[in-house]
Amino acid sequence: MTTPSVAKLQASAGNAQNAIMKAHDADEETLNLVRSGTVKAICTIRNPEDAIASWMEAFGGDVDILIASLSKWFELYDNIRDHALVVEYQKISQDTVSACAVIARYVYPDVSDSEIKDIVSRHNQKAVFERSHALKRDDPSVRDVVFSYHDRETLYHRRHVSTLDPRPAHERIGAEAVEKIRQAFQGRSIP
Numbered sequence: 001m002t003t004p005s006v007a008k009l010q011a012s013a014g015n016a017q018n019a020i021m022k023a024h025d026a027d028e029e030t031l032n033l034v035r036s037g038t039v040k041a042i043c044t045i046r047n048p049e050d051a052i053a054s055w056m057e058a059f060g061g062d063v064d065i066l067i068a069s070l071s072k073w074f075e076l077y078d079n080i081r082d083h084a085l086v087v088e089y090q091k092i093s094q095d096t097v098s099a100c101a102v103i104a105r106y107v108y109p110d111v112s113d114s115e116i117k118d119i120v121s122r123h124n125q126k127a128v129f130e131r132s133h134a135l136k137r138d139d140p141s142v143r144d145v146v147f148s149y150h151d152r153e154t155l156y157h158r159r160h161v162s163t164l165d166p167r168p169a170h171e172r173i174g175a176e177a178v179e180k181i182r183q184a185f186q187g188r189s190i191p
Contacts, residue, residue, distance in 0.1 A: 022155045024073045026080075034080045041080050042103060046089035047190060049181045053169040058159040059148060063177045067184045074188065093166075096124050123154070125161055132160035 026034070033039040046054075052066045085106045092099040100120050104111040121127070135142055135158050137149045150157035170178045 020155075023076075024069075025076055031079055035083050037083065040107060041084035042106065043077055043081060043084045043086045044089055044092065045077065045086060045190060047169075048185045048188070049169040049178045050089070050166075052177075052181055053172040054162055056173050057162040058157075063173070063180055067181060071184070074185075093125060096120055126164060128156055129161040129164055132156045132158060 021030075023030075030039065034041045048067075048070055051070060052063065055061060055066055056063070085103065087099055087103060097116065097120050100123075101113075101116050104116050104119060131151070131154070135149060135151060135156075137144055137158075141152055142149050143152050145157075148157045150160075169181075
């Protein structure tokens with residue numbers, strides 16, 4: 001996977017006034033724009049064992065490789081968290097309306113309550129589950145990125161929400177994998 005850059009974002013944004021870049025890594029130019037406040041960043045953060053269990057359910061993968069990948073993301077997070085809106089995944093899943101309002105007002109301070117309600121109705125966990133599970137790799141509105149594919153508009157990838165009935169990580173990937181993840185991220189402060 002290539003590191004997203006400002007040049008790539010500008011090229012894909014065309015004449016748009018605003019553009020969204022979903023990334024787990026960033027080049028130095030992008031980091032500087034985030035640090036200066038020129039670019040708004042939003043970090044959604046989740047308990048590492050749940051994040052990795054979710055990834056493994058959606059895509060499979062080796063726990064050691066996923067620990068390394070998440071460690072890389074935490075490097076990005078450490079570089080921008082003081083300059084970003086940080087929203088816990090637990091808040092998003094348990095208080096969707098409030099989380100949506102916080103995110104929407106961070107990006108667009110003048111967003112109305114009715115727009116927030118509309119966003120929540122179109123992008124709540126159940127709606128995302130249904131929409132992402134209905135994606136077809138060969139649909140023109142879908143982008144194929146080899147290991148997966150995603151909706152070009154929303155960026156929801158196949159199985160973006162893997163289940164509507166979450167179980168603890170140890171039930172999904174086993175106690176040994178969870179312990180390995182906990183050891184890897186021991187001492188890491190998760191908000």
